[in-house]
Amino acid sequence: MSEPTASKKVIRAWTMYDWANSSYSLVITSAIFPVYYTAVTSDGAQDTVRFLGREFTNTALYSYTLSVSFLAIAFISPLLSGMADYRGNKKTFMKFFCFLGAGACASLFFFEGMETLWIGLAGFGLATIGWAGSIVYYNAFLPEIAEKSQQDRVSARGYALGYIGSSLLLIFNLVMISRPDWFGIDQPGLPARVAFLMVGLWWFGFALYTLRHLPERRPANRPARGQLLLKGFRELAGVMREARGQRPLMIFLASFFFYSMGVQTVMYVAALFGDKELQLESSQLIMTILIIQFVAIGGAYLFSYLSSRIGNFRALMVAIIVWIGICIGAYHTDTANQFYGLAFAVGMVMGGIQSLSRSTYSKMLPPSRDHASYFSFYEFCEKIGLVLGTASYGLVEELTGSMRNSVMAIMTFFIAGLLLLFAAGRWRDVKVDA
Numbered sequence: 001m002s003e004p005t006a007s008k009k010v011i012r013a014w015t016m017y018d019w020a021n022s023s024y025s026l027v028i029t030s031a032i033f034p035v036y037y038t039a040v041t042s043d044g045a046q047d048t049v050r051f052l053g054r055e056f057t058n059t060a061l062y063s064y065t066l067s068v069s070f071l072a073i074a075f076i077s078p079l080l081s082g083m084a085d086y087r088g089n090k091k092t093f094m095k096f097f098c099f100l101g102a103g104a105c106a107s108l109f110f111f112e113g114m115e116t117l118w119i120g121l122a123g124f125g126l127a128t129i130g131w132a133g134s135i136v137y138y139n140a141f142l143p144e145i146a147e148k149s150q151q152d153r154v155s156a157r158g159y160a161l162g163y164i165g166s167s168l169l170l171i172f173n174l175v176m177i178s179r180p181d182w183f184g185i186d187q188p189g190l191p192a193r194v195a196f197l198m199v200g201l202w203w204f205g206f207a208l209y210t211l212r213h214l215p216e217r218r219p220a221n222r223p224a225r226g227q228l229l230l231k232g233f234r235e236l237a238g239v240m241r242e243a244r245g246q247r248p249l250m251i252f253l254a255s256f257f258f259y260s261m262g263v264q265t266v267m268y269v270a271a272l273f274g275d276k277e278l279q280l281e282s283s284q285l286i287m288t289i290l291i292i293q294f295v296a297i298g299g300a301y302l303f304s305y306l307s308s309r310i311g312n313f314r315a316l317m318v319a320i321i322v323w324i325g326i327c328i329g330a331y332h333t334d335t336a337n338q339f340y341g342l343a344f345a346v347g348m349v350m351g352g353i354q355s356l357s358r359s360t361y362s363k364m365l366p367p368s369r370d371h372a373s374y375f376s377f378y379e380f381c382e383k384i385g386l387v388l389g390t391a392s393y394g395l396v397e398e399l400t401g402s403m404r405n406s407v408m409a410i411m412t413f414f415i416a417g418l419l420l421l422f423a424a425g426r427w428r429d430v431k432v433d434a
Contacts, residue, residue, distance in 0.1 A: 006145040006215070013213035014145055015158040017138050020206035021098070022162030023169045023199045024105060024131045028124070029066075030271065031170055031289055032177070033108065035282070036192040037062055037120060040113050051117060063394070065121050067387050069128035074383040077136045081376035091216045094137035098207050101130020106200025109193045123196075132383060140375040141214060143362045152312070155359035156304035159351050160297045167293040169202055174286065249364050251424035253381055256357055259320050259417025261385035262410045263353060265393050266326075266346065268386070269403075273330065274339055277403050284336055288343045295347030303352030304359075312360040313421060319353040320418045327411035331404045389413065 027033065041049050041058035049058050056064075080093055104126035111120035146154045173195035176183050180191045274280040274288060307315040326345050333339055358378075365374050389410065396406040 009213055010145050010215065011154055011157075013210045014138075014141055015154065015161050016206055017098075017134075017210040018158040018162030019165035020203050020210065021101070021131055021134065021138075022166035023202045024101060024127060025162075026166035026170050026289070026293065027173060027195060027199045028105060028108075028127060029268070031286065032173060032192055032195050033124065034062070034271075036189070037124075040111075040120075040189070041117065049114065049117065051121070061121070062124075063390065065125045066128060067390070069125045070132060070383040070387055073129050073132040073136075074380045074387075077133060077379055078373065078376040080133075081136060081140075081373045089216060090137040090140055091211060091214055094134050095211050097130045097133030097137070098211070099130070099204065101127045101134060102200045102204035102207070104130055104200075105203060106197050108196035108200075111193065111196075112189065132379065136376050136379045139358055139362075139378065142358065143365055145215070148363045151359040151362050152304040152307050152356060155362070156300040156351075156355045159300040159355040163293045163297045163300075163351060165202075165206070167290060169198065170290070170293075173198065246364075246366065248424050251420055252361065252364060253377065255417045255420035255424055256361070256378070257381040257385050257417075258413045258420065259323070259353070260357070260382045261389035262323060262327075262413035262417070263350065264382065264386040265389035265410055265413075266323075267350065268390060269393055269406075270343070270346065273403050273407070278333070278336065278339055280336055280339065284339075288339060291340060291343040292347040292350065295344050296351030299348040299351035300355040302348070303356045306352075307356055307359075312356060312363065313424065316353065316356055316360065316421055317418060319349045319356070320414050320421065322349045323353070323414045324411055324418070327407050327414065330407045 038058065041047070041061075047058045048055050049061060050056075051061060104123045107119060107123040108127075110116060111123060142151060142155060173191075176185070176194065177191040180186065183191070185191055185194070270292070271285045271289065274285050280288075303315050303319060306318065310318075322345065326342060326349070329338075329342055329345070333342060361375075361378050392409060393403075393406040396409045397403050400406075
């Protein structure tokens with residue numbers, strides 16, 4: 001039997017964390033930091049930098065930092081989640097990673113050039129770890145604050161707030177960067193660095209509301225002391241044994257691994273595709289990012305409604321089929337207007353598939369208090385998929401000389417995810433449409 005839906009204040013507090021942390025996803029990973037990093041690590045003649053005693057291509061070093069950060073959180077979060085489930089202090093772990101990420105974003109203000117490259121890489125890496133780590137515990141609250149019939153809607157509301165909040169902050173930052181004189185700024189590069197500081201303050205400030213009002217539930221008869229690491233291992237092992245006995249859940253995770261691999265890769269390389277394959281201007285790329293963000297708000301709610309009409313599995317299948325069509329369309333795209341059309345389609349299914357995937361997985365969990373451990377497996381699939389997806393994207397481009405071929409390779413991930421999701425949906429004992 002599912003838990004009753006929590007009060008409006010608790011629901012609002014939970015969704016507000018999407019508003020708080022999504023500024024990292026948009027400003028740091030998608031829009032401003034990549035451009036700033038490339039500008040300060042390139043002198044026009046060469047794009048190589050020296051770091052830790054060896055030469056790197058600047059963009060490759062950026063990718064390595066991202067990959068190492070996601071790998072780190074993918075492997076440590078299951079253990080930490082086991083400890084959090086044993087002690088019943090998910091919010092404590094969430095707070096740690098949240099403050100780590102927000103502080104790391106703010107530290108990027110001191111990344112002024114090659115002499116402070118280590119600050120840029122360390123700040124970027126720790127911000128990524130903080131963001132990914134906090135999301136594990138944040139997602140784990142969903143089945144505890146909303147009954148199954150409300151989880152699609154609550155999850156969609158969170159993603160929608162995230163898209164709105166991050167877009168508003170990005171627009172303000174872009175105005176500051178394009179018209180620094182309005183803000184009394186005359187130092188080159190300073191507006192971007194102020195934007196990084198603002199992301200940290202935004203994340204930290206709005207997260208305080210979430211952390212204040214989210215409930216913390218400590219399991220009975222579990223003393224929070226002594227051999228905590230060992231008890232975390234045992235908690236995790238117990239969840240793994242429990243999960244292996246639920247074949248539909250494991251098939252769904254396998255499906256999520258593949259189609260999320262495609263979704264995450266597209267999110268990270270969309271701007272690069274527009275820049276390299278279509279030679280779009282920076283203003284056009286920014287327009288593309290904003291189209292995706294605002295359309296994704298409606299997409300999250302659209303797929304929440306669709307799931308209530310045809311069920312979670314079928315709604316996810318619709319989203320994946322649209323993603324397959326997007327890959328085919330991207331291969332044949334030649335103009336900016338066609339790219340904007342693709343951005344609209346990406347935004348519509350990006351918000352929908354992310355929101356619905358989270359709530360579908362939440363509905364499939366057994367009646368257990370070990371939600372953090374279960375969601376650590378969910379995040380593990382997503383983060384490892386991101387690493388493998390971006391790596392395969394780059395490898396195909398290197399081997400074939402075209403990002404268009406890389407997009408077609410990504411399409412195979414969506415096809416694999418669709419087939420596995422169909423297999424999971426055939427197990428009708430799974431009540432995910434409640």
